Amino acid sequence: MGNWNTYIMSETSDLTLELKHMIIDTLELEDIAPDDIDPEAPLFGDGLGLDSIDALELGLALQKRYGIKLDAEAEETRQHFANLNALQALVEARRVE
Amino acid sequence: MREALHLEDWQAWSAAQSGVAIRSQHDLSSNVSASPLPPMLRRRLDEVGRATCGILSLLDADRACPLIHASRHGDASHTLQMLASITQGDPISPTRFSMSVHNAVLGVHSIAQRHHLPLQALGACGNEFDALLCEAMGYLVEGYPAVVIVFSEGPLPEPYQEHAEDPGVPCAVGMRLSLGRGAKMVSQAVASPSRPTPADVIAWLNTDSPYLDGLRRWRLEAG
Numbered sequence: 001m002g003n004w005n006t007y008i009m010s011e012t013s014d015l016t017l018e019l020k021h022m023i024i025d026t027l028e029l030e031d032i033a034p035d036d037i038d039p040e041a042p043l044f045g046d047g048l049g050l051d052s053i054d055a056l057e058l059g060l061a062l063q064k065r066y067g068i069k070l071d072a073e074a075e076e077t078r079q080h081f082a083n084l085n086a087l088q089a090l091v092e093a094r095r096v097e
Numbered sequence: 098m099r100e101a102l103h104l105e106d107w108q109a110w111s112a113a114q115s116g117v118a119i120r121s122q123h124d125l126s127s128n129v130s131a132s133p134l135p136p137m138l139r140r141r142l143d144e145v146g147r148a149t150c151g152i153l154s155l156l157d158a159d160r161a162c163p164l165i166h167a168s169r170h171g172d173a174s175h176t177l178q179m180l181a182s183i184t185q186g187d188p189i190s191p192t193r194f195s196m197s198v199h200n201a202v203l204g205v206h207s208i209a210q211r212h213h214l215p216l217q218a219l220g221a222c223g224n225e226f227d228a229l230l231c232e233a234m235g236y237l238v239e240g241y242p243a244v245v246i247v248f249s250e251g252p253l254p255e256p257y258q259e260h261a262e263d264p265g266v267p268c269a270v271g272m273r274l275s276l277g278r279g280a281k282m283v284s285q286a287v288a289s290p291s292r293p294t295p296a297d298v299i300a301w302l303n304t305d306s307p308y309l310d311g312l313r314r315w316r317l318e319a320g
Contacts, residue, residue, distance in 0.1 A: 027192075031136040049137050056191035063188075 012088075019088055026061040027054050039084040047083070055081060067096030100238060102230060104317060105279035107272045108155050109299045110148035112252075115266035117296055120303055125151050125269075134209045141196055142205060143172065145251040145267045150206045152271035156245045162273065163215040163236045165246045166203050167225035169294075170253060170263060172196065177254045202249075214241075223262060223292030227312040230282075233274045243278075247271040248295045264296035272302075284313040 020034040023043075027050065041047035044055065055072075058081065062068045068090065070077045080090040110125040111117035121127045125148055132139055132147060133154040139147060153164055176197055179189045195201070200218035207216055215236065221228040225248055233244040249269035253261060274282075291297075291310040301309035302317075309315045 028140045029136075030140055051137075053192050053195050060188055060191065 015088055015091065016084065019084060019091065022061055022065065023048075023058065023084075026057055037084055039088070042083055043081055043087070062091070066091050066094070068094045100234070100276050102234060102237070102274050102282040103277055103279040104282060104302075105243065105273040105275055106156060107270065107302050108152045109268070109270040109295075109302070110145075110152065111268040111296070111299070112144060112266050115268065117264075117266060117268055117299055118303055118305065119299060123302070125155070128155060134205070138205050138209050141192065142202060143174070143251060145249050145269055146172070146202045146205070148269045149202050149247050149249050149271075150209065152247050152269060153203075153206050153245060154210060156271050156273045157212070160210055160212045160214070162243045162245045163217070163241055164203060164206070164212065165217045165219060165229055165232050165236075165244065166200070167219040167221065167229050167246070167248045168199070168250055169220055169223060169225055170250060170257075170261065171199050171220065172201070172251060173257060174252055174254050177256065224312055226293050226298060226309070230274075237274065237276050243273055243275045245271060245273050248298055250295055262292060262294070264294035266296070268295045268299065270295045270298045270302065281318040282315055283318055284315045287312075287314040 016039065017034060020037050023029065023037065024032055024034065032048075037048060044050045050058075059070050059072060059077075062070065070080065080086055107123055108125050108128065109119045109123055111119065129151050132151065134142070134147065134150055142150065149166060156162075157164060175193050179193055179197065182189045198204075199220060200216065203216040203218055206212065217232060219225060219228050219232065229246040229248060233246050236244045247269060248271075250264050251267050253263045287310050290312045293309055293311050298309060300306050301315070307316065
């Protein structure tokens with residue numbers, strides 16, 4: 001049982017790190033390190049400070065890497081992009097293997 | 098009475114180890130320690146775009162001048178990458194697309210510096226220098242006390258190199274112009290017009306060459 005929990009934990013943190021790297025590389029955040037991205041902090045506006053062009057770029061990256069298509073106009077898209085944890089939940093639920 | 102352009106100050110930049118000589122008081126890299134751009138805006142610009150913003154910030158520190166930026170080729174590297182993506186059927190980067198307009202560098206500068214005066218971006222098939230002076234004169238006779246012009250070229254992608262004129266190295270040069278302060282610029286007709294690059298303008302301002310040939314031959318009188 002303990003091993004299973006450890007397995008789940010490492011899968012989760014692997015994806016967290018993978019998404020942090022995807023954000024940094026895709027958006028050319030040359031002054032940001034993975035540890036600088038707080039999973040609970042807003043990605044847009046205050047928090048990390050991303051803008052609307054970044055949102056489009058991130059949408060394209062999710063489509064390329066995980067096969068997830070989002071509607072740029074939909075309110076739920078806004079919720080998926082709220083912070084890293086929300087983004088991670090989206091990828092876990094909708095990624096196309 | 099005919100008004101004459103005067104050169105108040107200038108700044109220049111060239112890529113490291115480019116071999117372009119710039120006197121140190123006019124060399125951007127010896128005059129700025131930190132970029133005037135916040136990181137979230139700076140990431141969108143390449144080396145020459147960042148240098149252009151650095152020059153603009155030094156020459157228009159009070160945000161009191163109309164700004165004109167000229168480049169013959171613009172951001173040719175990223176434009177070519179986008180064209181390659183399209184031919185391969187891949188989606189193009191929204192960031193690259195948004196930055197592919199000719200006035201993108203001025204736009205980033207104006208957001209970073211909260212500059213609210215006129216901005217103008219030019220491309221003129223090799224006559225950028227003359228076009229910059231012509232447009233600057235327009236603003237000055239309208240009553241602006243000074244205008245800052247910047248002429249820059251980034252790296253030219255390999256597929257274009259046999260087919261386009263360029264300075265050979267990324268470089269940028271900026272001049273603050275007025276109608277009465279600094280060195281007077283005088284011009285005369287020239288038998289065979291030239292298409293000067295930013296590197297040619299730097300060589301002239303650096304006094305490595307006594308005049309600069311564009312559509313006219315330009316000289317600086319001692320100010």
